Amino acid sequence: MSLRTKFMLALLLTGLAAVAMVGGLAYVGMTKKVDSIRRERAAEHFHEAVTAYVQQYGSWQASPGKDGFDTFMHGRRQVEDRPPPPEGRRPPREDGGPGPESGRRGEPPFHFILADQNFNVVLGAGVYEHGEPLPESARKNARPVEVQGRVVAYVSPEGVLTPSKEEQQYLDAMRDALWFGVSGAAVLALALGLLLSRSLGRTLGHLTSAVRAMHGGSLLQRVPVEGKDEVAELAAAFNAMSEKLARSHEELSDSHQTILVQAEQLRELSVRDALTKLHNRRHFDEQATTLFSHAVRHKRPFSVVIGDIDFFKRINDNFSHATGDIVLRQVGEILRSHMRLSDLVARYGGEEFVIAFPETELPQAAALCDKLRGIIESFPWHQVHPELKVTMSMGVYADLAAGTAEAMLQKADALLYRAKETGRNRVCFS
Numbered sequence: 001m002s003l004r005t006k007f008m009l010a011l012l013l014t015g016l017a018a019v020a021m022v023g024g025l026a027y028v029g030m031t032k033k034v035d036s037i038r039r040e041r042a043a044e045h046f047h048e049a050v051t052a053y054v055q056q057y058g059s060w061q062a063s064p065g066k067d068g069f070d071t072f073m074h075g076r077r078q079v080e081d082r083p084p085p086p087e088g089r090r091p092p093r094e095d096g097g098p099g100p101e102s103g104r105r106g107e108p109p110f111h112f113i114l115a116d117q118n119f120n121v122v123l124g125a126g127v128y129e130h131g132e133p134l135p136e137s138a139r140k141n142a143r144p145v146e147v148q149g150r151v152v153a154y155v156s157p158e159g160v161l162t163p164s165k166e167e168q169q170y171l172d173a174m175r176d177a178l179w180f181g182v183s184g185a186a187v188l189a190l191a192l193g194l195l196l197s198r199s200l201g202r203t204l205g206h207l208t209s210a211v212r213a214m215h216g217g218s219l220l221q222r223v224p225v226e227g228k229d230e231v232a233e234l235a236a237a238f239n240a241m242s243e244k245l246a247r248s249h250e251e252l253s254d255s256h257q258t259i260l261v262q263a264e265q266l267r268e269l270s271v272r273d274a275l276t277k278l279h280n281r282r283h284f285d286e287q288a289t290t291l292f293s294h295a296v297r298h299k300r301p302f303s304v305v306i307g308d309i310d311f312f313k314r315i316n317d318n319f320s321h322a323t324g325d326i327v328l329r330q331v332g333e334i335l336r337s338h339m340r341l342s343d344l345v346a347r348y349g350g351e352e353f354v355i356a357f358p359e360t361e362l363p364q365a366a367a368l369c370d371k372l373r374g375i376i377e378s379f380p381w382h383q384v385h386p387e388l389k390v391t392m393s394m395g396v397y398a399d400l401a402a403g404t405a406e407a408m409l410q411k412a413d414a415l416l417y418r419a420k421e422t423g424r425n426r427v428c429f430s
């Protein structure tokens with residue numbers, strides 16, 4: 001059931017219940033009060049009539065009986081029901097009573113129960129039979145009719161009400177007013193329900209769309225804040241939450257980005273040599289293994305090289321450790337700048353460098369190494385130190401039959417050793 005329907009039903013039921021309670025209670029209360037007043041006045045009037053009747057005949061027994069009394073009462077009512085004469089000419093009432101109390105179509109307002117002085121029913125009003133003794137319970141409330149100090153009859157206030165025309169009109173008017181109130185309350189409840197549910201539904205609709213949008217990824221949402229009630233507070237709280245969430249998310253993204261960058265930097269650092277910025281030994285070993293496997297699987301040529309700066313200890317000793325570092329960095333740069341993207345060069349440790357040449361046969365690798373050797377030798381080292389001279393010995397190996405990249409590197413190292421043994425500043429290969 002929608003919120004609007006619930007609202008309208010709740011207000012409708014509340015409105016109807018309130019009107020029914022207030023109007024119904026008023027209606028019942030008024031009806032009872034009117035009934036009681038009328039009953040009292042009618043009883044008084046009836047009592048007067050009975051007294052007049054008995055006075056006329058001397059005693060109840062001497063009177064013509066029930067029909068005589070009914071005819072007597074009818075005669076009195078006809079006199080009383082006559083339209084009143086113009087103001088100023090109104091004759092005094094026959095009995096001096098409180099006024100006519102006749103019901104609709106000339107009927108008496110009440111059919112009272114009348115008993116004679118021995119409590120035998122004279123008029124039973126449809127409750128008792130004529131002549132039967134009035135029960136004890138009815139006798140208690142019966143009012144005696146006295147003539148010359150003698151009880152001649154009893155009038156019981158119990159009887160049947162016949163509302164007068166005016167009373168009936170009055171009660172009808174009250175009932176109409178009650179119905180009018182109920183209809184008014186229903187219309188008001190429907191209008192209020194529509195109004196309230198529309199305003200609440202609008203804010204809830206905004207909130208639902210905003211939550212859906214947040215769920216879809218756009219965390220920064222704003223819903224309109226209307227008024228100062230709890231719904232407005234909810235909307236404002238939602239806006240604050242959305243803003244905070246968006247800001248936190250942004251900060252988190254930033255720090256996540258920073259962490260990613262730092263992680264990448266750390267990873268880079270972990271695979272780089274700090275001095276030459278070339279890859280380090282660990283990275284070379286991993287990559288060389290991959291390149292070797294690829295070459296074996298695809299039966300492609302693959303060469304590995306190990307180079308070592310000649311008499312590097314002397315450079316350190318003769319020209320300082322800092323000069324040794326400059327040499328290492330420069331040799332590293334020469335090697336890096338002459339590699340293809342697919343080649344892999346690394347500082348293997350100390351003054352040792354290693355190179356892996358995928359898709360390269362031994363002759364090309366050896367030729368390139370010899371070229372590198374020449375470049376290193378002819379580099380203007382005197383700019384670093386006037387007496388500085390730098391050369392490099394290299395061993396090149398290209399037979400996949402060695403079984404692993406590591407084994408190939410060992411073979412290359414043996415060739416390097418041979419280059420060192422045979423005079424340095426040379427490239428040995430097999």
Ligand SMILES: Nc1nc2c(ncn2[C@@H]2O[C@H](COP(=O)(O)OP(=O)(O)OP(=O)(O)O)[C@@H](O)[C@H]2O)c(=O)[nH]1
Nearest residue numbers: 308309310311312313314316321322324325350351
């Ligand atoms: N400046 C500097 N020196 C280093 C670094 N790493 C290693 N060395 C030095 O490199 C020298 C290597 O010397 P050796 O292994 O005797 O080799 P060598 O002097 O080059 O002699 P050969 O290889 O036989 O030509 C050592 O003195 C190490 O201290 C470094 O990062 N910076």
